Structures are given as structure tokens and as C-alpha cells.
Amino acid sequence: MKKIGTGLLLMWVVACQQPAVDPLKQVDLFLGTGGHGHVHPAATVPFGMVQVGPDNGVDGWDWCSGYHYSSTTIAGFSHTHLSGTGIGDGYDISVLPLTNTDSMQEERIHLPFSHENETAFPGYYRVQLDNGVNCEMTATDRSALHRYQFPTDTGWLRWDPSYHQNWDAVDSAEVWAVNDTTIAGYKHSTGWAKNQRVYFQAVFNQPIKQVAFIGDSTWEVGNELNGTGKKGRSLKLLLQFASATLLEVRVGISNVSYASAQLSNTENAGRNFESVQTAAASKWTTALSFIRIKTKDEQMMKRFYTAAYRTCMAPSLYSDGEGRYRNADGRLLQMKKNTSKYTIFSTWDTFRALHPLFTLTQPDRVAEWMNSLLQFYRDNGRLPVWDISSWDANTMTGFHSVPILADAILKNIKGFDHAEAYAALKASAEQPIRGTPYFNQFGYLPHDLHGWSVTYTLEYAFDNWCIAQVARKLGFTEEAVRYEQRAENYKNLFDPATGFMRGKLSNGKWVEPFDPYVSEHGFEGQYIEGTAWQHSFFVPHNINGLAALYGGKERLISKLDTLFTTASVLKGDNVSIDVTGLIGQYAHGNEPSHHIAYMYTALGRPDKAAKWIRVIADSMYKTGPDGLSGNDDCGQMSAWFLFSTMGMYPMNPASGEYVVGYPLLEEATIQVSGGKSVTIQRKGNGKSVIKIIINGKQQDKWVIQHQQLMQGGTIELHTE
Secondary structure: OOOOOHHHHHHHHHHHHOOOOOHHHHOOOOOOOOOOOOOOOOEOOOOOOOOEEEEOOOOOHHHOOOOOOOOOEEOEEEOOEOOOOOOOOEOOOEEEEEOOOOOOOOOOOOEEEEEEEEEEEOOEEEEEEOOOOEEEEEEOOOEEEEEEEOOOOOOEEEEEOOOOOOOOEEEEEEEEEEEOOEEEEEEEEEOOOOOEEEEEEEEEOOOEEEEEEOOOOEEEOOHHHOOOEEEEOOOOEEEEEOOOOOEEEEEEEEOOOHHHHHHHHHHHOOOOHHHHHHHHHHHHHHHHOOEEEEOOOHHHHHHHHHHHHHOOOOOEEOOOOOOEEEOOOOOEEEOOOOOOOEEOEEHHHHOOOHHHHHHHHOHHHHHHHHHHHHHHHHHHOOOOOEEEOOEEOOOOOOOOHHHHHHHHHHOOOOOOOHHHHHHHHHHHHOOOOOOHHHHHHHOOOOOOOOOOHHHHHHHHHHHHHHHHHHHHHHOOHHHHHHHHHHHHHHHHHEEOOOOEEOOEOOOOOEOOOOOOOEOOOOOOOOOOOOOHHHHOOOOOOOHHHHHHHHOOHHHHHHHHHHHHHOOOOOEOOOOOOOOOOEEOOEEOOOHHHOOHHHHHHHOOOHHHHHHHHHHHHHHHEOOOOOOEOOOOHHHHHHHHHHHHHHOEEOOOOOOOEEEEOOOOOOEEEEEOOOOOEEEEEEEOOOOOEEEEEEOOEEOOOOEEEHHHHHOOEEEEEEEO
16 A cells, blocks of 8 residues: 655545535625524624624614615624624724715714625625725624725724614713824713623724814824813714725724723734634634534525524623623622623523523533623622623513523533522522512412513423422422422413413403404513414423323324414504514514424424424525524524424423424534534435434434433434
8 A cells, every 4th residue: 555645644634624615605694684684794703792893874673783784874883783683782882984074073974885895704894885995894702803995095984982773872982092093982871781881992003193073173193192082972083094095903892991992902913904804714613613514405505504603693702801891780890710701691582492502512612601690690699581781681581591501500511500500590480570479479470460471471380390400400309399380380371262371360360352363562462572372382391281281182283283374464553573484373583483393293293393394494594685584583593493404403492302303404413522423314305204313223202312412423313
């Protein structure tokens, strides 16, 4: 046999390790930026603090992220965005390149652009505005690097620390000159999150020639102006440079202080634009390589890796480089050594599939996120419902930090205090707010005492089941029994006459009138963001118990059949705009429906599950700006797609079990912890899974255990 030289052998080994498909080239950052997807094409790194990119300057629900593909104007490039949510916030520290000062004093300038001159891929965004300025940006964890190429040697940058959209009101802002190449400032605002602080430092690659505060006379910058600045609620700064042909600016941000923002800026110090961009791309390659797939469908490849990208946007980094952060009440706090604080926990959405996905794809980060939830508990005395900038927005129903923490404990993830976590879980169940005392007293939330009473009751029942499982694992048997009893409270709202979960009054009578097609968006409704059709099936912890209420599995299956085939109508005076992606009354554009197709498998009909999973995946996930049927909701919509295309889903997201559906991919290989990998293969091209073989052994249940995945090997899903 001919010998191979050391160099050639190394090249051969490296080549064999390279993916057949570059996942970065499959990601479409504009997928979901139209319709109701609410995602943003920002330049960012996985789970980074900075998401730098364009704002259209348009106020409206579909501009929650600041950007919507239907718009063809840009009002600035800001450094923070919420991607795929139903409420907006952020848009901090806006920058806009100008070629003249004709409109410099306007509150908001809208510069036109064409999507033909716009490009974005992981870690990078570029657009050429119609004024001829070519704009590029990339990011590190806590800083951004901008590059502007002007058509002539004359140009300005307008800095707007007070920029906001209708979601975010500025309380105060300040900007000042540090020296002739550096400016700094802050924005304090109240939006979805209260008492937000963002400090920034901006360092330019060339001296500032002139500085103008909007409404003031023009000043020439010199050393005598160091520290000079302006304050105000509506504050803008115009900078002119000695040469604007190619202008670069490094921007570090922090919620702690100017000095902390200066520390953030050291992440890109001494590096040119290309090196920062390359480093960002490298981080994305690592993040997206957690799953390798095989498919002949090029559109599926694009949809899959774009979904994978979207699962890496939140939670996002919140503490500075030394682990410091400010709580919502302004206190300066410190994380434990070598740990970071994260925010953006959209728990009502992400407990369902995103966090279970993380236990497979981000095992090294999970403990840090659990510690962030526990830090919130230490700081505030309870776990968050919707943590944004360390403020609990208290948005949506349930207390779903509980299943997130419970899932991590039950899967034996180390690196956080399980005993403290259990205490935090119990604190949620006994909290004196959000209708919890009513749930514990009546066994349901009486609708005359608390709104969204049905949704709260069903979700609190599930959350209590999660606490019970942790109690049993940790040896608290008596407490486990109490929480298990509460977990059965869903039964108290089932109406056998209608076959739906319905609201009850404190006197035990049903709320009248009743119409399962009514969707009330406000607090007066029985169901949040949906109808009785979508919410009545939320008993993921006891499908057999739910079936018994219907009179057996066949009757529940029949009810599910009707869900998918009944009229797609919504009634009411204040219909929720979030109920999108309707197939009958199944609403995939909102989260309460996400587990429902998998109930068929749990009830012994995987063929029916397979049928509807194919329909959902094909109709609700497409390519292009309108590719999402609803808000991505911090990655939950994307997580559903990743799980489902691989052929499984965490129907009960704290059970450690993945119910089998139908694999839409030929093969998927997940890199799990310990250097192992597990490959899920579709055998045959039939319409339904007929058997599961794990490492050569046929399974007798329609589920795959988490530990079976973590052991690595091969899982065969045979179809017929």
C-alpha cells in the first residue's frame, strides 16, 4: 500500500471532517422578516448581547423587531433587537449615515433603499442606501463593528441615543465627546421592560472634524471639549469626519456603565472588519454544526438551517465582561466567577420545545441559563415569567420557568444547585399573585375572579406536575403527592356536554354563553390568544387522563380529527392577532397547538400524526420573507420544525421523552455531550412510522428517551 505523507494525511483527515454542506450558506436571514414572522436580519453572534442592524422607522405590530421586509426605508442601524416576538423593545443607540444635512433636524429620517442592494448572512449585514452609502456591520458578544463607504469624501453620521419606536419611550439620554475619535453616552428608557439602561462607547478610525447637536450651533472638536455633552429626552448628534471615504466605528454596549461599555469595546480592539466578521462566522459554524442532515430537498436544507439559526438568538447575554449587570431596580449585581447573566426568557413559548432542544444541542450552555433563572429568583424572590433586561414583563400565562428548570434537573444536567432550584419551583407554585392562590383554593381559577382562567388553570396543572416529578427525584414524597393532586386540576374545567375545557365561576357554574370559536385577546377572555379548540388539549402530562374524560382514546382521536377539519373561523369583538396558521382550528402560528399532532401517536395512531405533521411542516414553513406562519417567538417555532423534521417532539417537555412523529429528513446526526453523536435515519419512504429500532433493538413504545439519544448510536425510524 502506498504511503501517504504526513501533510497529505492531515489534509485528508481534515477533508473527511468537513461537512458536505456548509450550514452558513443555507441560512436565509430574511426568511420570516415578512408576514407575521417578526424576525430581524441583524448581525450578531450566537446568544450575543448585540444584534446590530436596520430599523425601518415604521411603527406597527409587524415592525416589532424594528424591520419588516415590506418596507424600503431605513431610519437607522441600532444595536439591540428582539427577534420573532409579539411585542417590541430595544432599538438602542441608532446610527444613520448622511450625505447632506438638509434633513438633519428631523425627528426621524427615512432613507430609501432596495432589497436588491441588501445582503445578510450569519454575523454580517450589508445594504447600500439610495444615497450611495455602502453600510456593513458585524458583531462580537457585546460590541458591533460598522463600516461605511461614502460616495464622496464628505459625509456625516447621525447618532441618535434617543431613537425609539412606539414600544419604547426614552426617559433620558446623553452623549458626549471623549476625544476626537471617541464619543460615548447612554439611553434610559421604559418600554416592555421598565428602567432599561444602555451605555455605549463609539471609537472611530479617524478624527471627528465637526460635532453638531440637533438645534445647536456647530462645534469644532478639540481637546478642550473632552467630556462635553448634552442631555435630553430627544437628543441627536451629527458627526463630520476629516475623510468619509471609508469610515469604521467600533461600538461597545453595556447595561452597567460607560466604563463597562468601554470594556465591551475591547472585544474588537485592534481587529479589522474582516477578522471580526470571520470570527463571527466561525462561531456560527460551530453553533449550526450541532446537527448534520441529509436531504435531497434543497429548500428543506435552507428551511432547516435557517430554523437552526433562529434557535440561537435567545436567551441573550446580559452581563458585562466581568459578570456585572444591573437589575431592573437599578442595583449593580455580580454573577459568580466565570459565569454570565442572560436575559430574554420567553418562557410561555420556549418551554415547549426550544429548551428541551437545548439539552441536546447546547448542553454546555444549559447550566448557565439555569443559573440565570436562579439568579433572577435570588434577585426578585421568584422565577421570571418573561425576563427581558432583568425585568419580569409577566407576559402570558403559567409559570413556565418551572418546566424549564425541572427538565434540566430530571435530565441530570449539572452545574446549578438542584436543591435551590426546587425551592424556586415551589415559590412559583405558592406565589401570592397571578391567580395562584385561586388555583390552589378552588382547584381552578374562577373566571369571575381572574381572566384567562382556563388557560391559567391548564398550564398551572402542568407546572405543578413538573414540580411533583422533581420532588420525587429529590426524595420529597409527601410534597410530590400534593403537587400531583394539583396536576389533576385540569379535570375541574372539562365539560363533557361540549367536549371542551370551559371557564367556571367561583360558585361552580359554567361561564355563559359559550362558543368554542370565540377568541378574545383581552384579559376578559377565558383563553389567552386562542379559542377553546386550541387550549382544550393542553394536558401533556396525562394524555390518558384526558382521553378518559372524553370516554376513551377513540373519542379523543375523533375530537382531534374534528380540530383539524372544522371551520377556520374566529369570533369575538377583540380577536387575537396572534392566532395564525390555521388548519381547521389548529393554529400553528401560536404555541398552544404545537404539541397536538403528536397526541395522535400517544393515543396509538402514529399514522394520523404523520399525516398532519407533513401538512404543518409543508404549509407553515416556507422559504422567503413570508416563510413563517406566525411569530418565531424567540426560536420556539423554529425548534418545532427542527424536532419534527427529525421525526420526534417533546410532547411533554419535562418528561425526558420525545414522541415519534414522521421524519422528513433522510438522516440527521446530533452531536451530543461527551463527544458522542446519535444518527436518526428514515428507513423507507412510507407515509407512517411502523417501528423504531435503537442501536439494533426494536422499541415497544412510540417514544425515544432522552438518555437513549445521549448514549449515541443509531436510531432507525422504519416507515411503511
